[in-house]
Amino acid sequence: MKFKNKLYSFLALVVATTIICTHVSPAMGKFVANNPINVQTSISVAISNLEQGKKLYDAGRFAEAVKFLQQAVKEYQQQGDTLRQAATLSNLSLAYQELGNWNQAQQAITASLKLLTANSEKTANLGVFAQSLDVQASLQLSMRQTDAALRSWQQAAEIYTKINDNSGVVRSQINQAQVLRIQGFYQKSIKLLNQVQQQLQSQPDSLEKVVSLRSLGDSLQLAGNLSAAQKVLQQSLEIAQRLQSFDHVAASLLSLGNNAHAEGKITEALVFYQQVVKIAPSPLTKVQAQLNQLKLMIEQGKSAQAQTLLPEIQSQIAQLPPSSLAIYARINFVQNLLKLGGENLTLKNSQLIASAIQQARDLGDKRAEAYGLGTLGHFYEQTQQWNEAQKLTEQALFLTQTHNxxxxxxxxxxxxxxxxxxxxxxxxxxxxxxxxxxxxxxxxxxxxxxxxxxxxxxxxxxxxxxxxxxxxxxxxxxxxxxxxxxxxxxxxxxxxxxxxxxxxxxxxxLQGQTVVLDKLVDEDNPTAAIFYPIILPESLQVIVKIPKQPLRHYATNIPQAEVEKIANQLRFNLNQQYTSKATKKQLQQLYSLLIQPIESELQTAGVKTLVFLLDGTLRNVPMAALHDGKQYLLEKYAVSLNLGLQLLDPHPLAKQKLRVITAGLINSPPGFSQYPPLPAIEEEFELIANTGVETTKLLEQQFTSKALESKINSSNFNIVHIATHGEFSSRAEDTFILAADGPINVTQFDSILRSREGGKSSSMELLFLSACQTATGDNRAVLGLAGVAVRAGARSTIASLWDINDAATAKFVGLFYQELQHGNVSKAEALRLAQLKLLKDPQYKAPRFWSAYILIGNWL
Known part of the structure; x- marks a missing residue:
């Protein structure tokens, strides 16, 4: 488990402070200020209760905070002070939200807004009203009422703008961006976050700016913009250092560590966490950093090093005062002990989680109690005490279901x-x-x-x-x-x-109109069969759909490790200039596992195209290269890959006039000298044009991200063909293509491809990525490659699993478009015919040259 910083804090005569909270999404909020008017002696008791509630809230002792806040609400009500009563009700709602008590939280915020709505014209009242809307939105988001949450934060932002509260505007906008991302409006979310970043740059240094930048950085991390997140979090850190606020320095370092972890920069993440432990004034922050450090070591398989951390962490946790955050720290610690297993599965550690459960009950924190019960259930599962494990897990499940x-x-x-x-x-x-x-x-x-x-x-x-x-x-x-x-x-x-x-x-x-594959092969394309290989720990299972027949199933008892070993070796061996006997043997072995048990039925049914939904490491093996001892699979069938049981509104491309946008980069931009020149791209584009395909060309310095977006917006096309270096990984941040103005990362590329205006261009039938490759050793890189096309709305994608000879690529591309333009064939068959011609060319007969090309999506 990884601790994250979120902003949910009081603003009662003090500056906001960050805490960890348990909401679904990282929303920023403030404990609503209740001091818009002069403090009177007659209400000093209420103020005292409120301040005590704030201290308990900041300490994570939410159930205790509720009691003081309830008393403050009664006192303000008796005094007829509706403004302070409303503000305190909002704060009470926040505390209930932390406890997962949604009904009480809803009642409190509804009562608060009702009081404020009747008297909301004064500037001071408007400020409280806006903050109460923030609280309402956080509740709505926790209850997954995303539309309502977005409206509440938009309304709050309007009020903050009206009363010139720039910090409030920033908070609301960050929260809006999170809602937009959850709703699937990724680009809108990023655009709004960029606006927030620009606003923050112009603000003077303050702790409020430190917190806002940190929350922005955390939001960018969740959105996958890790490099941008790192820059913003670094700014937050530097300002906190200038202001000499060690609490905020530690919090920013913690977020930087989490971001480095997300980037896969393990050494950097550990350094950040160690710095937090060294300088954090708060014992809880230290424990959080140590727990993240422990989790990281376990993930890296450094069990011995992880064991050395345990005594210190346990000692630190034992000294934490009772609070929800301390409970989660204990739960987190035990969960990591369970991962380490062995000598850590002791009665003493089960008692540690049992004490956390009792603390959660004492505080009235049902979520923390559910975590604790479930974790203790997992402990008993690990030690095979099934009755106790079942009983505790059922109790945990009941709590989570009754508390939404x-x-x-x-x-x-x-x-x-x-x-x-x-x-x-x-x-x-x-x-x-x-x-x-x-x-x-x-x-x-x-x-x-x-x-x-x-x-x-x-x-x-x-x-x-x-x-x-x-x-x-x-x-x-x-x-x-x-x-x-x-x-x-x-x-x-x-x-x-x-x-x-x-x-x-x-x-x-995956959005939009889709067609079920079974319907397609049974009714529209009865010469295609669908294969679903499933890698399980002790077996390889295969489910097959043959047109107009019931599903078939067969399995081989072969360990997952053996399947992965074969697939990984083939990924390397097929990339060699020559095909060894060992490679042929492995190709035959996979053929016997996947195809041979049902081949006679494929032939009887007249199947011509095989569509694979590949699992795990099998995605890195080109199915066309499988061998039956006499022939490659390619020589008998056209081959396609797919992501799921449905296709985006499939249409045959062969019946359409081909209009292609071609974009290519021969020489890599500065800073990317590791990628060699691709001089055959000019020949590749000439070969495409010579087939009679209508083309719009961007070459070398003409090929920039802006130019590509402009052409996509202004051209009427159905194919986008990009010839440049690029890498596709299972991590979005490591997936990009190169243009003359630098790398276009996957999210930017997605935005460019989706920038078409509906009336100006037809659907993108094919995205052809020439010279790109999937990341070596990444079992899920093909998923990222396919994802680009799915997100962009392309019905099909052709790309290569590895980097191929430049001249071979140009020849293959020319052959493919020739078949597609003049052969009246499907995309899968056009690909097959082009590959066959390379296979028959003595210069390119090795699978390295022809098998790497894969078609993903609509094969028609």
Whole structure:
């Protein structure tokens, strides 16, 4: 779990301070000021209660804070001080939100706004009203009422603007940007964050600016703009250092460490965390940094080093005063101990989490209690004490469901599924997994931002739910195939791929009108079969859809490690100039696993195209190169890849007039000398033009990001062909193409491709990325490559898995467009025919030259 900084604080006669909170999204807010008028002696008791509530709130002791705030509300009500009463009610709502008590939070903020609406014209009243709207919006967002939250923050921003509260405007805009991103309006979110950044640059140094910049940096990190986040967080740090505010210096260093972790800069992240431990005045901040450091070491497999941290962290945690944040620290610590396993699974550590649960109950923090119960359930799961594990997990699940916390609930549903499975209760296990995945599906739009206070990586906390569910579904068939179960299993694999894609872009990606693949092959394209290989720990499962036939299923007992070893070796060996006997043997082995069991039925059904939904490391192997001992798969079938069971409104390209935008870069821009020149690009473009295809060309210095966007906006085209160096990775921040003005990262590229105005251009049928390659050793790079096209609305993408000979690329491209323009064939068949011609050329017969090209998406 990784601690993140969020802004939810009081502004009662003091400057705002950052705390960690448990909301779904990192919203900025302030504890509403209640001092717009002079303090009278008669209300000193109420002021005292409010200040005591603030201290308890800042300490994370929310249940205790509620008691003092409730008393302050009563006292203001008795005195007829509606303004202070309204402000305190808003603060009470904040405290209830931290406890996950949504009904009480809603009642408090509703009462506050009702009082303020009746008397909201004075400037002082407007300020309180705007801050109360902030509180209402944070509640609406926690309850996933995103439209309402956005409206509330927009209204608050208007009021802040009216009363010249620039800090309030900034807070509201940052929050609006987070809502827009959760709703899927990624570009709008980034645009708004950029506006915020410009506003902050003109403000003088202040602690408010430090906090705003830090929150902006955290928001940019969540949006995937890690380099921009690093710059903003560095600014926050430097201002905090100039102001000599060590609390804020430590908080900014903590955020910088989290951002470095997200960038994969492990050494830098550890240095940042160590600096926090060294200078943080707050014991809690120190513990947070140490816990992040511990998590990082465990992720890197440095168990011995992690063990050396344990005594110090445990000592620090023991000294923390009771608070919700201290409880989460204990839970976090035990969760890391469970990952380390072995000697850490002791009674003493189970007692540590039990004491955290009791503290949560004492504070009335139901979310923290649910985390604690679930974690203790996991402890008993690890030690195979199944009855206790089940009992505690069910208690945790009940709390999360009754307190509207699906981002926590799915974990305990998953845990319950594992416990049932371990006891041989397969049917209840399936139901529990179904529930967990249904909850995950409901969280799809904000899956990557949920549970920030106890956040685990996608591969740890999401992917296993899908895979384990598929495994138990297929196991439940026994020896009798069940088509309904097979259908459910392949839908799970599709959902996993879409979740991976969402995680890549940090938002829900696949939108628009789609057509189910089964309908396409049964009715419109009955010569295509669909393959779903599924890599499980002890077997390779394959589900096949042949036109107008029930689903077929076969499996081979082969360990996941062996499948991955074969795939990784092939990824390397196929990139060599010559094909060795060992490589041929591995290609035949994969052929026997994937194709051979059903080949006779493919031939009987007249199948000509094979569509693969590949899993894991298999994505790095070009299926066209599989070998049956006599022929490559390419010599018998056209081959295509897909991301899911649906296609974006598919149409055959062969029936359309081809209009292509070509953009190419021969010489890499300054700073990218590691990429060699691509002199054959000019020949490549000439070969495209010679086929009779209508082209619009951008070459060398003409090919800039702005020029490409301009052409896409002004041209009527259906193909975009880009010939330049580029890399595609499973990390959006490492995915880019090179233009004359520098790299175009994946989000910018996505924005350019989606900049077309509806009436000016037809749909993009094909995105052809020539000379680009997927990142070596990255098992999920193809997913990122496909994701670019999916997000841009391209129906198909052609690209290469590795860098190919420049001259071979030019020849292949010319052959492909020749087949596409004159052959009246599908894109998949045009690709096959062009590859076959390279295969028959003695100079390019090795799979290195022809097999790397893959078609993703619509094969028609």
């Amino acid at each position: 916390a699906p981002e926590i609930a799915y974990r305990w549903q998953w845990q319950l599924g594992r416990i049932f499975k371990a006891q041989g209760n397969i049917q209840d296990a399936i139901l529990a997994y179904d529930g967990s995945l249904a909850t995950l599906d409901s969280l799809r739009s904000d899956l990557v931002t949920v549970n920030q206070d106890v956040q685990l990586s996608f591969r740890d906390s999401v992917e296993p739910v899908y895979r384990e569910s598929v495994e138990i579904l297929l196991r439940s068939q026994a020896d009798k195939p069940d088509e309904k179960i097979l259908e459910k299993a392949r839908q799970r694999i599709e959902a996993l791929q879409l979740a991976e894609l969402d995680n890549f872009f940090r938002e829900a990606c």
